[in-house]
Amino acid sequence: MKKFFSVADVDSLEAIVQEALSLKANPNAYEHLGKHKMLGLVFLNPSLRTRLSTQKAAMNLGMNVMVMNMDKDGWALETRDGVVMNGTTVEHIREAAAVMGEYCDILGLRSFPSLKDKEADYTEDLFNKFVKYCGVPVVSLESATRHPLQSLTDLITITEHKKVAKPKVVLAWAPHVKALPQAVPNSFAEWMSKAQEQGLVDFTIAHPAGYELAEEFTQGATITHNLEEALQGADFVYVKNWSSYKEYGQVYPVSDNWMLDNQKLTLTNDAKVMHCLPVRRDLELSSEILDGPNSLVIKEASNRVWAAQVVLKRMLENLNK
Amino acid sequence: MKKFFSVADVDSLEAIVQEALSLKANPNAYEHLGKHKMLGLVFLNPSLRTRLSTQKAAMNLGMNVMVMNMDKDGWALETRDGVVMNGTTVEHIREAAAVMGEYCDILGLRSFPSLKDKEADYTEDLFNKFVKYCGVPVVSLESATRHPLQSLTDLITITEHKKVAKPKVVLAWAPHVKALPQAVPNSFAEWMSKAQEQGLVDFTIAHPAGYELAEEFTQGATITHNLEEALQGADFVYVKNWSSYKEYGQVYPVSDNWMLDNQKLTLTNDAKVMHCLPVRRDLELSSEILDGPNSLVIKEASNRVWAAQVVLKRMLENLNK
Amino acid sequence: MKKFFSVADVDSLEAIVQEALSLKANPNAYEHLGKHKMLGLVFLNPSLRTRLSTQKAAMNLGMNVMVMNMDKDGWALETRDGVVMNGTTVEHIREAAAVMGEYCDILGLRSFPSLKDKEADYTEDLFNKFVKYCGVPVVSLESATRHPLQSLTDLITITEHKKVAKPKVVLAWAPHVKALPQAVPNSFAEWMSKAQEQGLVDFTIAHPAGYELAEEFTQGATITHNLEEALQGADFVYVKNWSSYKEYGQVYPVSDNWMLDNQKLTLTNDAKVMHCLPVRRDLELSSEILDGPNSLVIKEASNRVWAAQVVLKRMLENLNK
Structure with missing residues (x-):
């Protein structure tokens, strides 16, 4: 593996999940693989779970880690070519x-x-230039349009907790006070769509009108504007807010109640949240769910380590070839 | 040891000091104890000595360390239950x-x-919730009301430098331009009070009227508003400013001269400062003392490593059981 | 080696360059040298290359590393003696x-x-006090007047890429929008002057009138205000902006074109830039040069690791004595 950016960078979802679970069972089994290898984590935006879980994964593999918080250093990067750099950007991404x-x-x-700027965001200009110019394998720690370590984590978590061979998974839009990126839902949708193709899940997306995700991420998914309908028989409900893709970055007022609570949960097949x-x-998301027996959110966050570790392991194995 | 928050988390003060001094004599003797173990240091406020000394202690024990500076990330935590999080807090402490x-x-x-908010501070709301929800052993790196790693350090330093079996130790209030917490003097007072109970020191507190510490920390201490009186025959003088507990967080004007200098030091038994x-x-504190032979401040700061290391060692031993 | 601050801390330039190149050939050969040793990196100003390369060098030598970003913590240091610290500085450098x-x-x-404050800067007040009071070997990560790890890197890079025994090296002033320190050109000039003395290079400096560097750094160098003249037959052109030393920190308007481009490069001996x-x-510097075959800038940045590593190696060897 030379890049981990989207679900397209993985062939068999089942194989990578099983490999991650074997790392979870034996975290230090490959600690010689990363000996004398350096992982650099570059944050242009803040991070808690991603930083800690990826650092821990790297340490489990015996790697050294250096963290660069460029957001706080005011180290503004220029990404455009052909501009005279006489403004505020101090260094070119090249x-x-x-x-x-x-x-x-x-x-x-x-x-x-x-x-x-929808086009700059959706062409993944910054991420692609970084990959192009750095010359080493790059793992996305969340980019403009995707958060693949999160999505791999989610698939691992679903695999661990499923009670039926092919569970019904629902991605459910939820309210927020801020305009949030589409990266997490885009990514979850493309991973679940591929998981559906590979016979692993049955995938539905529920959101209010106006919150349609870009079609490239939702191929094969059942899409509805009716939350109650989507929740029928659900085994997993994945709750997430996002801003509009069409009216890019905008937040439409939503009058219906889209917050998941225990009452709505009765519509499901005792779904994990x-x-x-x-x-x-x-x-x-209601406190009663977060503090109750159906919530997987802490176990899900915990699994971030194994998602990062399996990706780093595959990259290290490729390096050593 | 599962928590290190106050002097109540330690049984024998003499035993923990001796254990710390044996680590000082042989810093890497337990470096296999922390192998594959991760220490996370979470700073909601800035730190120099505490961060460096605790990091070094952990490395001496073979642990990996991850540092989270949450003060600078604007990662505002919600601690109250039952509130709709539609404001500025981005994540609940749960x-x-x-x-x-x-x-x-x-x-x-x-x-x-x-x-x-005296009540929120003195019930240690944040620290206690963090302990409750994180599910792993927690060491205080200074909380609202206590700084136990500092106090253990101070006891180690007194033990190393005492010339008599039961030295007279004086906590002496000093001026400052800002309103400072009571955490360091509270903590020093409760550790010295317990050390006095265990026959290790004789303990006196001197401060201007209005600067009384909460009584729970000063049991058994001699308390005076007369600095000269307190200094008589002192073997150690511990200098520290704090704001008022009664008029919580306020700073009263103090007309008398409470800054320790060489002249005041002549009242003591050639006290270490x-x-x-x-x-x-x-x-x-006067430069002449800080730059002179009676100052222990650098040796004291140096001992922070061994205080942190003995606490982490005890926690690791408990983990491995 | 107990201090690495200027070219005066190195005897034979050829010997240190060869030692650095042998580390480059075998990065982990001395990884037991730094076992149980701690490197502390203190940044009062931001850093990317210096922090990463020095951290990596230390890790190659088996050291532990702690980073302190004091610029962002608002940890303002007092450096003057004899002042009552009732202002904004929170701790004395002592x-x-x-x-x-x-x-x-x-x-x-x-x-x-x-x-x-030219005098405070050029007496290296802060750096010297830090060395005096810390009591351990100190490596400059760039000080007010010098950047010796950069200059050692530059000499390593010139040594690797030279096609003649004694290449012509030109330090060429370039335009910028901000007033920049003289540290990099001062340091480069003093290293190249010494390299010239030791028969390794032929050294010329070109800058507009008014941009004269302090004479202590430029002994033996040919100095001209004519860029084209300087470029004649050059094997290496080192491009750098700096502000005025005479009118300290000022930026004079420069009407001539001092930006190096491919056309100017034709005057040289196919110089590396x-x-x-x-x-x-x-x-x-023009994009066409940066993206073309004559640019050494990335290889130069890469060599920062070996400059830092040879300095740390020499300090460690001295410690262990």
């Missing part, structure tokens, strides 16, 4: 990425979308 | 602590008091 | 440096000049 690639064997990059965190309690 | 507990074997937490640092020179 | 020296076997310090980075594209 040099910045290339230099980091000299010091690190593998790099991770987190970069949120602008939510203003998931969320990528951080979660706004009693706005996105 | 989730944040639980997730960190999944990635770490031991956690450290630093969180200063508000100095505005201590301070937890950072110290405001010639405001809290 | 205590801060001494404490860090207790926790670390070797320290690195980055501190930029004020560009306002160097820059310490970050570089402002098409302001300091």
